[in-house]
Amino acid sequence: MKQQYAIGIDIGGTNTVFGIVDHRGATLYRGAISSRKHEKIEDYIDELYQALEPAIDQVGGIDYIKGIGIGAPNGNYYSGTIDYAPNLIWKGIIPLASLITEKFGVPAALTNDANAAAVGEMMYGAAKGMKDFIMITLGTGVGSGIVANGHLIYGHDGFAGELGHTTIIPNGRLHPGTDMYGSLESYASATGVASTAREFLNNNPDRGSLLRNYPADEIDSRIVYECAMEGDEIAKEVYEYTGAILGLALANFVMFSSPEAIILFGGMTKAGDLILKPTKEHMEKNLLPIFQNKVKLIFSELKEADAAILGASALVWEIKSPATN
Amino acid sequence: MKQQYAIGIDIGGTNTVFGIVDHRGATLYRGAISSRKHEKIEDYIDELYQALEPAIDQVGGIDYIKGIGIGAPNGNYYSGTIDYAPNLIWKGIIPLASLITEKFGVPAALTNDANAAAVGEMMYGAAKGMKDFIMITLGTGVGSGIVANGHLIYGHDGFAGELGHTTIIPNGRLHPGTDMYGSLESYASATGVASTAREFLNNNPDRGSLLRNYPADEIDSRIVYECAMEGDEIAKEVYEYTGAILGLALANFVMFSSPEAIILFGGMTKAGDLILKPTKEHMEKNLLPIFQNKVKLIFSELKEADAAILGASALVWEIKSPATN
Numbered sequence: 001m002k003q004q005y006a007i008g009i010d011i012g013g014t015n016t017v018f019g020i021v022d023h024r025g026a027t028l029y030r031g032a033i034s035s036r037k038h039e040k041i042e043d044y045i046d047e048l049y050q051a052l053e054p055a056i057d058q059v060g061g062i063d064y065i066k067g068i069g070i071g072a073p074n075g076n077y078y079s080g081t082i083d084y085a086p087n088l089i090w091k092g093i094i095p096l097a098s099l100i101t102e103k104f105g106v107p108a109a110l111t112n113d114a115n116a117a118a119v120g121e122m123m124y125g126a127a128k129g130m131k132d133f134i135m136i137t138l139g140t141g142v143g144s145g146i147v148a149n150g151h152l153i154y155g156h157d158g159f160a161g162e163l164g165h166t167t168i169i170p171n172g173r174l175h176p177g178t179d180m181y182g183s184l185e186s187y188a189s190a191t192g193v194a195s196t197a198r199e200f201l202n203n204n205p206d207r208g209s210l211l212r213n214y215p216a217d218e219i220d221s222r223i224v225y226e227c228a229m230e231g232d233e234i235a236k237e238v239y240e241y242t243g244a245i246l247g248l249a250l251a252n253f254v255m256f257s258s259p260e261a262i263i264l265f266g267g268m269t270k271a272g273d274l275i276l277k278p279t280k281e282h283m284e285k286n287l288l289p290i291f292q293n294k295v296k297l298i299f300s301e302l303k304e305a306d307a308a309i310l311g312a313s314a315l316v317w318e319i320k321s322p323a324t325n
Numbered sequence: 326m327k328q329q330y331a332i333g334i335d336i337g338g339t340n341t342v343f344g345i346v347d348h349r350g351a352t353l354y355r356g357a358i359s360s361r362k363h364e365k366i367e368d369y370i371d372e373l374y375q376a377l378e379p380a381i382d383q384v385g386g387i388d389y390i391k392g393i394g395i396g397a398p399n400g401n402y403y404s405g406t407i408d409y410a411p412n413l414i415w416k417g418i419i420p421l422a423s424l425i426t427e428k429f430g431v432p433a434a435l436t437n438d439a440n441a442a443a444v445g446e447m448m449y450g451a452a453k454g455m456k457d458f459i460m461i462t463l464g465t466g467v468g469s470g471i472v473a474n475g476h477l478i479y480g481h482d483g484f485a486g487e488l489g490h491t492t493i494i495p496n497g498r499l500h501p502g503t504d505m506y507g508s509l510e511s512y513a514s515a516t517g518v519a520s521t522a523r524e525f526l527n528n529n530p531d532r533g534s535l536l537r538n539y540p541a542d543e544i545d546s547r548i549v550y551e552c553a554m555e556g557d558e559i560a561k562e563v564y565e566y567t568g569a570i571l572g573l574a575l576a577n578f579v580m581f582s583s584p585e586a587i588i589l590f591g592g593m594t595k596a597g598d599l600i601l602k603p604t605k606e607h608m609e610k611n612l613l614p615i616f617q618n619k620v621k622l623i624f625s626e627l628k629e630a631d632a633a634i635l636g637a638s639a640l641v642w643e644i645k646s647p648a649t650n
Contacts, residue, residue: 074615083615132481146581148478155473155583156457157619165613166577169495178613252491256471256581258480288490288503290399290408294482
């Protein structure tokens with residue numbers, strides 16, 4: 001059987017990771033290049049092509065590749081473009097899918113990284129068989145992918161699912177990237193956890209804390225986690241507070257699309273019960289009774305190293321081949 | 326052609342309205358009965374049957390009716406049941422669709438009233454041809470129906486789209502019906518507008534207002550509207566405030582499902598620009614730039630008297646007949 005493989009590419013602000021994946025979700029090859037080396041997108045795609053060429057040859061050549069799936073910030077599924085991504089070095093509107101198709105000679109599909117992760121989770125992870133779920137990625141930022149009636153919600157213009165930017169605390173914390181106040185991302189991201197820790201230390205000058213062993217601007221979510229695990233009260237309160245805000249936001253999302261599950265993914269999930277318990281408690285507390293104790297709140301089952309590639313590659317199996325169009 | 330008519334029934338807390346509708350959305354017959362007269366649901370259905378029988382005979386008999394669509398608070402599309410509706414006299418879980426089918430001998434479909442309105446708007450109103458939109462009903466309460474990829478979002482359990490109960494102001498105003506704080510419904514409903522007016526009068530004892538001509542507990546959204554139209558400052562501020570909160574909520578909904586339009590429906594829309602202008606302003610202000618100036622914010626095009634019946638009847642055209650299942 002030809003066309004049994006898909007290429008998955010995940011473009012992050014710093015690095016691009018990619019791999020060749022088979023239909024069952026096994027990753028046969030992995031690689032990475034910098035996302036920041038080439039200011040011209042064409043040069044970046046040339047390097048990507050050179051990096052992937054030997055692996056493509058190993059699986060039998062490009063005829064064995066059904067297509068290329070790409071996850072990228074501000075990636076638009078309908079237009080195949082990356083539009084004004086603040087964290088990438090290519091500015092304006094980049095027609096990435098068509099450039100990739102031109103270079104590699106196979107169809108390409110593009111969406112944002114959280115949507116790609118949701119598709120991956122649906123095909124290979126915790127959402128297998130689910131028709132209604134929400135994927136929340138908790139990393140440097142907060143992203144989301146929403147599946148309803150078995151399909152990703154792209155919305156009218158392809159940008160649906162920006163739940164990290166919904167306002168949870170009106171007139172709350174300023175988000176330096178968006179200039180908006182009180183968005184979920186400004187609290188529930190790794191960056192948000194570090195901000196909360198600094199706030200709590202400032203607001204409680206008389207309370208001792210292991211966190212005070214670190215210079216304020218070096219505190220990150222990993223340090224807060226480690227201090228909390230050692231029993232530090234302020235560090236534990238930081239996770240309580242983060243979970244309270246995340247739980248409130250998730251309750252709102254549940255009352256929107258009534259999912260079977262909410263799947264949490266990304267670096268912040270390493271905090272385990274420290275984040276999961278308060279989040280669950282406050283989600284339930286803020287739900288109408290008809291929604292209570294129905295929605296599974298779970299962590300992703302995908303290995304983080306592979307998830308980005310798997311998710312992006314999974315888009316390929318949804319590309320319609322010209323023959324069946 | 327037989328089966329060219331549908332019956333639409335809209336069950337409100339006080340009254341039930343119903344009618345016979347043809348495929349183009351013309352209402353041939355209308356009627357109404359009380360929703361509160363019969364404590365036994367079977368007695369209520371008997372009265373409904375007697376009220377509809379002459380009209381059914383007039384269109385040629387039950388063979389000409391394809392089915393019955395029902396909009397009701399807490400109506401569940403999947404199970405055909407009304408579950409724990411706080412405003413209806415029938416408590417617990419009511420298997421309404423099957424009771425109606427049994428009595429009338431035709432298929433019945435049930436959903437909540439706002440979902441029914443959304444289907445009606447998609448078939449006959451402002452959302453004709455749209456695949457992604459959100460319907461917000463602003464009446465005594467706040468309801469919603471969400472359409473994505475051309476289909477209503479029912480969610481995993483059939484209760485999706487309870488946007489009126491999402492929390493917009495954490496620890497905000499208490500909603501006496503749900504015991505929750507700061508939900509959209511507690512501000513943006515007709516009841517909410519009246520509460521805001523009373524709050525503003527109490528908090529500004531030294532400011533004159535036409536609203537002070539009315540006993541506080543008689544102030545309703547119609548009085549606030551009339552005072553605002555006469556130039557009363559406090560009454561105008563009430564609508565500004567209501568629009569600010571509604572606009573913030575709508576921005577969150579846009580970042581969820583990226584609709585082509587948000588359609589406002591219900592009694593509150595009679596306030597026209599008084600509510601529309603601040604809502605639009607605050608919606609745009611709270612959107613990420615990639616969503617700004619893209620989403621139409623419009624009023625329903627359905628005549629309010631017919632809309633509930635039309636919306637409910639429109640459900641019928643989506644019922645699959647046994648032959649094509």
